[in-house]
Amino acid sequence: MKKTLLLTLMACFLLSLAGAQSIKISGVVVDSTGTPLQMANVIAYQKDKNLGGFGITNDAGRYQLQGLKKDSTYVLKVSFLGLKTIEDTVRNVQGDLVRNYVMYEDENTLDAVNIVYDMPVSIKGDTIVYNSDSFTNGTERKLGDVLEKLPGVEVNEDGDIQVEGKTVEKVMVDGKEFFAGDSRLATKNIPADAVGKVEVLKNYNNVSQLKGLGNDEDRIAINIRLKEGKKNFWFGEITGALGEGGDELRYQAKPKAFYYSEDVSLNILTDFNNLGLQSFTFQEYRRFVGFNRGNTRSTGSSIDIGAGAGGLLNLQANRAKEIESKFGAFNGSWAVNKKLNIEAFAILSSVDTEQETIASRTFTESGVQENTEDRSFQRNQIGLFKLGADYKPNADFSLEYDGQINLSDVSQFNDFTSAQEGVVRDIDQNESQKPITIDQSVNLYYTQSEKNIFAFEGRYVDAEEDPFYNAILDPEVDNAGNDIEPFTGTLGLDAANPYDINQEKLVESTKLDAKADFWRVLNKKSNVNFTVGTSIVNQDYNTSIFQILDDGSRNDLTDAQFGNDVNYKFRDLYGAIHYKFITGKFTITPGVTAHSYKIEDTQLGNTNELDFEEILPDFNVRFALRSSENINFDYRRTVSFTDVENYALGTIFNNYNALFSGNNQLTGATNDRFSLNYFNFNMFNYTNINAGVTYSRQTDAIQNSIVIDGINQESALINSPFANESATGFGRFSREFGKIRASVNANLSWSTFNNIFNGNATESENITHSYGASFRSNYKDGVNFDVRYNIAFNNSDNGGQVNDATTQTITLNADWQINKAWFFDVDYDLNLFDTSANVDNNYDFLEAALYYNKPDSKWEYKLAASNLLNTEALNRNTFGQIATSTSFYTVQPRYVYLQLKYDL
Template identity: 40%
Template sequence: MSSTLLLCAFFTTFSQNINLNGKVKDSIGTGLEMANIIALNAQTKALESYCVTNHNGEYKLTLKANTTYNIKVSFLGCTPGEFTISTTETDLSKDITLMEENSLLSEVDVTYKMPVSVRGDTIVYNTDSFTTGTEKKLKDVLVALPGVELNDDGQIEVEGKKVQKIMVEGKDFFDGDTKIATENIPADAIDKVEVLRNYNEVNQMQGLTNDTDNIAMNIKLKKGKKNFWFGELTAGAGPDEKFLAHPKLFYYSPKFSLNLITDMNNIGEVPFTRRDYMNFTGGFKNFNRNGSSSFSTGSNSLGISTAQNDKAKNIDTKFAALNFSYSPSKTLDISGFGIYAYTDTEMRTESSITYKLDNNRSKVEEAIKENDQDVNLGLIKFSSVFKPNANFQFDYDIMLKQSNDEEVESVSSLVDNTTDLIIQNKKQKPISINQNTNIYYTLNDRNIFTFEAQHLYQNEDPFYNSVRNEFAFVDLFPVNQSQSLYNLNQKKNILTNKVDAKVDYYYITGDKSNIQLTLGTTQSHQNFDSDIFQILDDKSKLAMEGDSFENDVNFNISDLFLGFHYKLQTGIFTFNPGLSLHQYKTDNKQLGSHLTDELTSILPDMYINVQLKKSENLRFNYKITRAFTDVSKFAQSYVLNNYNSVYSGNRDLESSLNHNISLNFFSFNMFNFTHMFANLNYTKRIDALKSDVIPMGTNQITSTINSNLEDESLSANARYQRTFKNFKLSTRANLSWAKTNNLINSLPSTSESFSQNYSGSVSTNFKKAPNLELGYSYSVSNYDRGQTSTSYFTKRPYVKLDAIILKELILTADYNFYSYTNKENTIDNEYSFLEANLLYQKKDSQWEFGLKGKNLLDTKSLNQSSETDYAYASSTYYVQPRYFLFTVKYNL
């Protein structure tokens, strides 16, 4: 028998075991792959072993000796099989034949207790088989599931790809973000987790397009959580006026669902960060996700500081979110959500920055930065789906995003024994409205039409102010130098209107082939205005007038395109070649002149999928794309970036051409619970947009050019995970190499970087014993700037503990140690973080009492380094001190 037929079950004990093996066949003797087999102890009725057949239909169960079992076998589309067997102290063999059956109900009934089952592109986890009782949130459940993980941003990943949508009982849960779900759905409400691979929410489109990067997740609730209100009310208080209030309420029924989540605290637990806000899609599809063109509309943000690892000197936050869905009829579904988040963040950073000058000279700046940041974030979305029959679907979505951000930053800069005190004030109230309309129409079995359109309206108004003793660019700006302080101000306004629309026609040429024709357009219109002025000592205003200091730019992009794709499935192969013909036109008006550029481009792409087994595939993607930048890069008049950086755009910029190649492997082996994935990506950028930097000591003037030197990047990542009875082994590797070309003083500067990260962990999964996870991560970052090169090393061992004590106490602890060094041994930083929670809850009680401690080692700061072509820096970032919090939770 194949060596892959190892022990599948991890529910057996360490007592003497025997093997029961054989083959599951259909009525004509063909082995059935992915048949489910469970072994129930005839006396205790407990599930003690399970397995799934391999590609030959072979199975292997490990059972206790001298025990009687009820063996149940099921396969989708076949009548379930069942028999009783009494084991001895020798191995047993038995083949099983299943007969075809039209009804699928029996299969569901037999396999409901399977810890994991794979049905086509869906992986179903029975969560009780993996949880230990210490889990409190969805994220605690997910990290226990084979093949599922959370990244550093709190987003769910499967097969190394982000889960794009999370649902509860088939209803969208804050569509466009998975972090809100992982942090708020109670663990004790979850019955099953369904991972939906190759996901397409439009039934008519399934199988027509390549959805290999689309992964969704559906949470199935326990019976007592349906058609009833449930939730939690949590409150906490501690020394130094620390507090926490976190009520949340949920309701699910077939027609209506409602989720209400609120959170207020000053302990640094930010439920919705500014990074989350910027990345929040609201479920809106990237219109050109499978296209050949990308058009940046820019964020045009002010460079507002971001808390590192969600840690800061002090964080005060308030959060409220409401999500609903309603089905007034069988043909109409409406849903929506609203989110509000407020965060007041205080940060302190001490930096030493070495700027590279010509002739191997350098200059050092010692800077101390204090930041006080107020951020208000708001989102509202409404969605509707109208589906009167199986052949027609109409979707409409609208989402509004608005923020009100302000940051005051004080900088003490020491250069050449001269101290400059700088106050920077940044404000903005950007707003965007995104609308989406989709129509799907099936004319008959061979002809399908789709229409998709999106409109983006975006208005950004960043304001910048700096007050300082010295002004670095007195030779560049006509400032009044007789003032006691330099009070410089800049207003900007960026208005964007972007329309995307396309019609797709699918002609079904056979059971496993189709032709896709696409006709579409993108029309982007942007206006960019900016002016700079000085506030004098007498509060009067000195405007910086002239073409060098005032921007008034109108920038338009037009893309008309025609696409052709052919999809064919033959044997284990799926081929999907295609190409698109684009007619581009750009024009920008500024400085009294009008510049127009036209380009015709043919962009091919190729997708190949090799389905090696039902749960194992190899995918290849090749695509040539064109990328266009936003209006801010074309604006030639000066713009202030910060106190030591000025930017001037380039109206002659053109698009860049990108060659993208990817190879992906995925395997989920149910025989020995081995999960593997590996991804390889290569990109070459031609005419890439690159920085042209003119260093001026610790200051710089920057512009953007189309480089005639090609940038390249190569990345690879792989993960191997193996689950044994009560142990899980995980290893992961990430490698990234890049060669980039910039200009410094108008001279080419080529840089190479090579980053490596290796990690491994061993964790336990005992039901009645403490559980431990031991892990180690090692990172190396190599930088080669031509004349200089260096390497940075990070070592991070970590330990996680969760234990149930005396059946009513739960103890969890998380310890991380960091060691950061460089090749020259000029950096040697060590710091660590420890947090712990102690919870008490009587059996069947709705009350829970807890003691939380964070940063128990009272670590004051963390350290890091960074490097660019013209500077490298090391910094000390201060974090919130140790705190304790007493909590009370009431389960509704």
């Protein structure tokens, strides 16, 4: 069946390629003086007004129209702002043609503006405007489907958007942020039929006063312009599904509603399903709780207090034994008047996840092999609530406020079996926590004059976390077959069978970041930026370990080494200066930041202080070859610090076989990072090239010092005397050939780092290089395809333990617009994995869906099936310094369901 499927999809691919043989019309567009016109629009229409092709002239005035049909008649329209539009009829095209045009002044400028606006692509300064209907074929369902049809735009599997190789940082709808600008929620939820135009905003800065002062050239946002019929009216869809899978009833209920007017926008998203479709993933959650609210330069120093992590599992959608998801979200924006805008969102998510994993691990130091079976259930309930306001009374002053509350209620139970050397141990683990984080920020920007600009950015975080851990485990067994205490007596537990060990933690954290900036604009090509600021952290950390004995009584481990009562303080005072100047095609920005650090911890009746200073330089050079082609070099030195848990000296449980203790002598890890990137997007032939190389060297890295006894690990942290190094390189080339977009890519990564095992330094070196190719079509009718192939080679050397692995991934997608009402879609993924240790892990997935949507009907019917091949488990292999492992985890069985959708 797999071979038949592959051959069928490849046949569709080859047939589409054969159909790609087409006619090309090219030429040159000049003005009345003979000067080439750059960015002129050339469009070819057929008699039925269908778009045959379009092009934009390059700096030499050249254009080309590809994908035109033989024996057809086209009307060519040439337009340029302020010049008279040209119409030229080309009849019965038989082969490639050359048509040159001369354009003259047009007194009716307004008509020219309207014509430019209706072009498939128009460029206005730093904004590229795509008319979505010029690129879509009507089979698109969400915004992500529309965006990936646009030249120079890509959407990855997670919903992240890239334009000309650069990641989009914000998505807006009619100028209003969609859920704080989150691109993933936007691409997966905004209906495709609501999208009128897509505006790509290059050199983006959220604050107009700061535009051009810093290095904004690679910052990109997207604004979605809705179709006229979608404004001042509610629109959306109601989706419901019922089916069967795994001998259970499967369901989905997914209403969505949107309202946009000049002053008010409302977005309501919901999704309740047990189809394994996560509406709100771990990556999305982290973006909402960890995003940077500032608009100015980073300080080069960072400390992560870990607040608001919530404990969510990082799962692939539809890749667990069972996933049940409940999701509801509201986002609203209200323009109170021309000066004040208020925004708010509320996101509620509950995910129940059941996993079943069988694994085999071999520990490098001891040579012990452990075989495990893990059956786990996790419930993640989260709530995110935000209220924000922007006050801009005039062009010279703006004030922003954001307040956000993050709540979580997370619990997990593991039924775990561990077998080693013929001895089987049953282990139950229970974990839970209910963290709460209040996160507020205030940003102020003031333009005193054309030469003097001020900014203040402040953020205050107040968080509380209370993780609880419980392990109920059988005693360990010594070489003589006798029961012994876990960790061979290290903990000093009372004898019991089983051992019931409990750990309580409470972490209370506050963090204040405050920064003031002043820019002195020297002239149109240079400015100097002065910065002063501080970062202050205060944390209280309490832990305790206790044992529940066989008779139900409680045994508290009162030894100081098994409890923590720590107050931790971190303070960073800094000042910085940056000078930006433009000379020719070069934009150069050197800078330096001086930091004064103080770290203080109070525990075990003693106070320990660390005071030190760092000078952190940074340097950026940008060489603009053309408006859409540039080379960027960046160097910066940064220092990263860790939080109270890693400074606390008392021992804690990480899991049933791992103990951990901190080190209050840790300093920050210093990282020197060099990067060189090249970006080139050619609108003339839709060629997109981006490549880059990055090298990092980290000194005083915070690394583990681990003592391993059998499968048990006791670890502490140190500032490593050895440097960690890494280097990465990538290259990607894509081009459109008529209706087909082809791309090739290559990636290389190398890293080396060190840990201490049983007192001996162990170096790990990893090298991975991968290569891929893809072909995607965008025909108006018939069959379309998306074919991707990637092969990755990995070599890891962990202290002399060498492993080589090869992974091949083949992804095939084909869809067929059968007629005006029927649409068929099929997706196939094949993964092939093998290692030098003769481990072969292969698995594949097949999904298919048949849609029926009668033209002009609000109802759509869908018959769908996931995991048609009924793949039972995924295989994974990891090669680490501590252990190498092979794991098999169960995935959801075949689901078949009928879905109905009604468009509001």
